[in-house]
Amino acid sequence: MSPSKTSNKSNIDSYKAREFNLSGLTGISDETLEMHFKLYEGYVKETNNLTEKISEFIKDAKVDQEEMPAYSELTRRLGFEYNGMVLHEYYFDNLKSGGGPGDPGKTAQFAKAAESSFGSYEIWKADFVSVGKMRGVGWAVCNQNPVNGRISNHWITLHETGNIAGFDPILVMDVWEHAYLLDYKPAERPKYIEAFFANIDWTTVEKRLRKGKGASGA
Numbered sequence: 001m002s003p004s005k006t007s008n009k010s011n012i013d014s015y016k017a018r019e020f021n022l023s024g025l026t027g028i029s030d031e032t033l034e035m036h037f038k039l040y041e042g043y044v045k046e047t048n049n050l051t052e053k054i055s056e057f058i059k060d061a062k063v064d065q066e067e068m069p070a071y072s073e074l075t076r077r078l079g080f081e082y083n084g085m086v087l088h089e090y091y092f093d094n095l096k097s098g099g100g101p102g103d104p105g106k107t108a109q110f111a112k113a114a115e116s117s118f119g120s121y122e123i124w125k126a127d128f129v130s131v132g133k134m135r136g137v138g139w140a141v142c143n144q145n146p147v148n149g150r151i152s153n154h155w156i157t158l159h160e161t162g163n164i165a166g167f168d169p170i171l172v173m174d175v176w177e178h179a180y181l182l183d184y185k186p187a188e189r190p191k192y193i194e195a196f197f198a199n200i201d202w203t204t205v206e207k208r209l210r211k212g213k214g215a216s217g218a
Contacts, residue, residue, distance in 0.1 A: 027195025083159035096201035143167035
């Protein structure tokens with residue numbers, strides 16, 4: 001999955017914010033979504049801005065020593081903004097307007113993957129929910145190892161720290177306070193997580209799974 005691209009005046013591919021029709025989610029208000037979409041659009045805009053600024057530094061195919069401090073700061077910021085953009089798209093994509101089934105069926109591919117990797121879907125869910133309840137702001141992400149098909153849950157601090165190299169995001173939950181503060185008190189994050197599960201689009205989650213891989217091994 002990648003964001004939509006357009007062309008900018010520098011002939012460098014730029015990203016265009018996507019639109020998501022999620023009005024009517026269970027336990028997550030339209031007001032929260034409106035605020036969240038605007039925040040996401042900010043990440044898209046800043047990703048484009050930083051990409052253009054970096055392209056100016058490297059247009060002569062070199063970065064002078066005196067340019068390194070500014071170049072380095074822009075590049076580090078790009079990782080934060082870029083991941084903020086992409087993770088939000090995964091998050092919005094794995095939600096379903098009108099509410100989902102809550103949990104996948106026992107015969108669903110995701111349930112089978114959870115059972116292979118954790119022993120049961122219930123154990124996987126307990127782990128994922130616990131990751132989401134961790135103190136601090138960040139993301140709870142269920143990833144799949146493309147080599148052996150094994151799924152595992154991870155905490156991503158901010159947007160860029162904690163991403164597992166080469167792994168595929170299968171289910172992404174935003175647990176920054178902006179994702180729920182209009183609907184729940186800061187201490188009520190568990191209620192937001194319940195609402196998140198009530199709106200998961202398991203069809204999208206299933207499509208992200210790589211099928212035909214074994215689930216054993218590290």
